[in-house]
Amino acid sequence: MSKTAVITGGAQGIGKGIAQRLGNDGFNIVISDMNIDLANETAEEFKRNGFETIAVEGNVSNQDDQFALVSKAAEQFGSVDVFVNNAGIDQVEAIEDITPDNLNKIFNVNVNGTVYGTQAAAKQMKKQDGIGKIINACSIAGKTAFELLGAYSATKFAVNGLTQVSAKELAQFDITVNAYCPGIVGTSMWDRIDAGMVDYKGLEPGQAWEQQVNSIPLQRSQTPEDVANLVSYLASSDSDYMTGQAINIDGGIEVH
Numbered sequence: 001m002s003k004t005a006v007i008t009g010g011a012q013g014i015g016k017g018i019a020q021r022l023g024n025d026g027f028n029i030v031i032s033d034m035n036i037d038l039a040n041e042t043a044e045e046f047k048r049n050g051f052e053t054i055a056v057e058g059n060v061s062n063q064d065d066q067f068a069l070v071s072k073a074a075e076q077f078g079s080v081d082v083f084v085n086n087a088g089i090d091q092v093e094a095i096e097d098i099t100p101d102n103l104n105k106i107f108n109v110n111v112n113g114t115v116y117g118t119q120a121a122a123k124q125m126k127k128q129d130g131i132g133k134i135i136n137a138c139s140i141a142g143k144t145a146f147e148l149l150g151a152y153s154a155t156k157f158a159v160n161g162l163t164q165v166s167a168k169e170l171a172q173f174d175i176t177v178n179a180y181c182p183g184i185v186g187t188s189m190w191d192r193i194d195a196g197m198v199d200y201k202g203l204e205p206g207q208a209w210e211q212q213v214n215s216i217p218l219q220r221s222q223t224p225e226d227v228a229n230l231v232s233y234l235a236s237s238d239s240d241y242m243t244g245q246a247i248n249i250d251g252g253i254e255v256h
């Protein structure tokens, strides 16, 4: 029986790239997204490519949605072997301008969403044989400062911490928890960040993106496929002895 991977925020961007790669790797694919129209379109595209795929509507910041997602995936395909907590949102704001509403909103999605996804996946994986893999979307902004991404960055530092704690707690159940930390990836998220930087920094549209890309040692922007290559490894048995790690894949921006 094929293994099954669930990807939140899988309708587009990095999530879609991960879903595409894991489908190529032979997983059944469950795409979850709050944008169900786009998720359905992506699922249809994958089916035309021969993948076993379903799309499920869900908001990761809603705990019930996350448990319903895992139940639906297990009901359809018999197991949930990989759960990718990919969905996330951005905000461009100076620390002095962050409002309580915005702060709650971004933590609800990026942090609470990761907790609920982990809870739902762990409950199912504990019932199964074999190693379950939970994979979280962190960022290089979860390890180092990015001007005007303060709240976002704080959520990604939190995801890094959650990855470490979940790994320690769930290891006894044969569940590994790791995270990918991309750099500057060309998705709709960066379109919004670039637009936000225009007002704050008095830049022309596209200039913030260009400045960031120019700072990448490997001299090109990152694609969802670059991220998916790492996630493919984290989802495979090759990474069975790795847990609690947040791995940079960023073209060399952050080196230690």
Ligand SMILES: NC(=O)C1=CN([C@@H]2O[C@H](COP(=O)(O)OP(=O)(O)OC[C@H]3O[C@@H](n4cnc5c(N)ncnc54)[C@H](O)[C@@H]3O)[C@@H](O)[C@H]2O)C=CC1
Residues within 6 Å of the ligand: 008, 009, 010, 011, 012, 013, 014, 015, 032, 033, 034, 035, 058, 059, 060, 061, 086, 087, 088, 089, 109, 113, 137, 138, 139, 140, 181, 182, 183, 184, 185, 186, 187, 188, 189, 190
């Ligand atoms: N684009 C980048 O440069 C980087 C992105 N990341 C992280 O990678 C992940 C994916 O990012 P992108 O693909 O760039 O974003 P994106 O904005 O292009 O796509 C995100 C997807 O998640 C969905 N989504 C948003 N909120 C949701 C919610 N509450 N519940 C369910 N679905 C929701 C959206 O509908 C969308 O389909 C995010 O966690 C992001 O923080 C990390 C580092 C760099």
Ligand SMILES: CC(=O)C(C)=O
Residues within 6 Å of the ligand: 090, 139, 140, 141, 146, 182, 183, 184, 185, 189, 193
């Ligand atoms: C969006 C994001 O995480 C970065 C580092 O650009």
